[in-house]
Amino acid sequence: MIIGYASLMCGRFALFTPLERLARKVGASVPEQKVVFRYNVAPGTWITAVRQASENEPPVIDQMWWGYRPRWAKSTGNQPINARVETVATNAYFKSAFARHRCLIPADGWYEWIKDTKPKQPHYLCRKDRKPLFFAGIFAEREDGSLGCAIITEPARGSATDVHDRMPLILDDASLEHWLAPDLTDRETIRSMVHHLDADLIEHWPVSTLVNKPVEGQGEELINPA
Structure with a gap:
């Protein structure tokens, strides 16, 4: 079981953009499920x-399980939810997925917590224009045959530094196709073709501490300014 969500680099987010809109954005067929x-x-x-x-x-x-654990690691292997952009291409646990199994995790925004506050004070971070975000991710087949993923993080940029020292690696629109391309496997080529979103497009505000309890806090009121 993964615990201590509030201390993680990117451990909570929101998604409420319809799948039809997301599918059009990435050129995917519209799935049957809503x-x-x-x-x-x-x-x-x-x-x-x-x-x-x-x-x-x-x-x-x-649909992927948010917890990365490749089949070869068996059920006792670590199950990280984040991978650092500085090491994801070279770390033995992640490098194969970085080369051949990259994915996008769509979100409308994510939460981070101000350090040294009691109770932990969450902030909601999103695009100023409210367009959906696409986090860079990696995935692998798990021991049970399902797919599990991790969100790649980078050092915080722009206003996100007010809240935390890390943030999800958010890709700009021109990078989405390149990031998904399975024939693009060379680390330096990927680095030259894939770019993060302009940090000036991100804003944030404090929200209810109900976010701290994912079982209890689930409604749309969670993203309203506190």
Whole structure:
């Protein structure tokens, strides 16, 4: 079980953009299932992700377990929910997925907590224009055959530094196709073709401490300014 969400680098987010809109954005077919609006998505749950299995096939919107543990690690392996951008391409646990199994995790915003506050004070971070975000992620097949993923994080930029020293790696629109491309495997080529979103597009505000309890706090009121 993953615990201590509030101390993680990127441990909670919201997704309420309809799947049809997300599918159009990434060129994927619209899945039959409808997105369940979630305002407090926590680790250790099924989340919406975008992946591309072959360069000759369009991306697909899938459900992945938020917790990365490749099949070879067995059930006793670590199950991280984040991977650091500084080491994801070279760390033995992640490098194969970085080269061949990259994904996008769509979100409307994410939460971080101000340090040394009691109770922990969450802030909601999102685009100023309220467009959906696409976090860079990696995934692997788990021991049970399902897919599990981790969100890549980078040092905080822009106003996000007010809240935390890390943030999810958010890709700009021009990078989405390159990030998903399964034939793009070279680290330096990926680095030259994939870029993060302009930090000036992000803003944040304090929200209810109900976010601290994912079982109890789930409504749309969670993203309202406190």
